[in-house]
Amino acid sequence: MEKRAQLYAGKAKSVYETDDHDLLVMHFRDDTSAFDGKKVEKLDRKGMVNNKFNAFIMEKLVAAGIPCHFVKRLNDTDSLVKRLDMIPVECVVRNLSSGSLVRRLGIEEGLELNPPTFELFLKNDAMGDPMINESYVATFGWADPEQLARAKELTFKVNEVLKKLFLDAGILLVDYKLEFGVFKGEVVLGDEFSPDGCRLWDAETREKLDKDRFRQGLGSVIESYEAVGQRLGIDFNA
Numbered sequence: 216m217e218k219r220a221q222l223y224a225g226k227a228k229s230v231y232e233t234d235d236h237d238l239l240v241m242h243f244r245d246d247t248s249a250f251d252g253k254k255v256e257k258l259d260r261k262g263m264v265n266n267k268f269n270a271f272i273m274e275k276l277v278a279a280g281i282p283c284h285f286v287k288r289l290n291d292t293d294s295l296v297k298r299l300d301m302i303p304v305e306c307v308v309r310n311l312s313s314g315s316l317v318r319r320l321g322i323e324e325g326l327e328l329n330p331p332t333f334e335l336f337l338k339n340d341a342m343g344d345p346m347i348n349e350s351y352v353a354t355f356g357w358a359d360p361e362q363l364a365r366a367k368e369l370t371f372k373v374n375e376v377l378k379k380l381f382l383d384a385g386i387l388l389v390d391y392k393l394e395f396g397v398f399k400g401e402v403v404l405g406d407e408f409s410p411d412g413c414r415l416w417d418a419e420t421r422e423k424l425d426k427d428r429f430r431q432g433l434g435s436v437i438e439s440y441e442a443v444g445q446r447l448g449i450d451f452n453a
């Protein structure tokens with residue numbers, strides 16, 4: 216699939232048109248950012264690692280019957296995806312307390328959350344991705360109530376599939392963020408699933424294996440992403 220004009224450049228990925236209007240190429244760069252783009256660094260091999268990680272996870276989700284924009288991996292850093300009309304809302308599920316939940320409620324990190332929580336954030340870096348709710352989404356027209364209900368249902372379905380996938384590799388899926396869009400009237404999972412957008416802890420030691428290593432300056436960021444991938448059975452040389 217031929218890459219055409221660049222359509223969009225985000226903080227870690229760029230998106231290109233192709234000769235097929237319905238398909239886009241998603242290019243994973245080495246750029247890594249945190250704190251709404253206030254901390255930015257280039258991490259060697261990150262684009263390749265996240266592209267292969269995302270392809271592996273998306274294939275598992277498709278196999279589990281979750282509609283995804285992912286079509287196929289094209290090369291080390293590019294994947295072919297369906298063009299979605301994106302819903303500008305982030306869906307977050309948490310199985311264990313961490314991050315902004317801990318800061319917001321002043322609770323301990325690592326508490327088991329049963330049932331898991333569901334949160335919505337508006338995709339708006341300038342405003343620091345503020346927390347919103349279902350009523351805001353309806354009032355401001357960011358999605359139809361039925362579309363939001365479907366996105367929520369799919370977000371929890373992803374939890375069932377991935378909690379087990381990671382746990383079988385000795386890893387806890389602490390929390391994660393998903394983004395959805397609409398393709399020919401259907402709500403479809405978009406964006407990416409990689410250690411950039413979730414929290415993963417070693418089940419035994421609770422060592423952090425995700426982007427918190429970058430946020431907190433713990434080092435060995437990409438080495439950890441790769442180690443998680445290898446535990447899942449991903450071959451980064453393929």
Ligand code: CDP
Nearest residue numbers: 307313314315316390391392411412413414
């Ligand atoms: O990362 P932070 O503590 O600011 O936010 P959070 O609400 O605790 O994040 C919950 C989960 O969503 C974590 O796995 C984050 O990595 C992910 N997230 C993301 O991928 N992109 C964002 N803009 C915000 C959160």
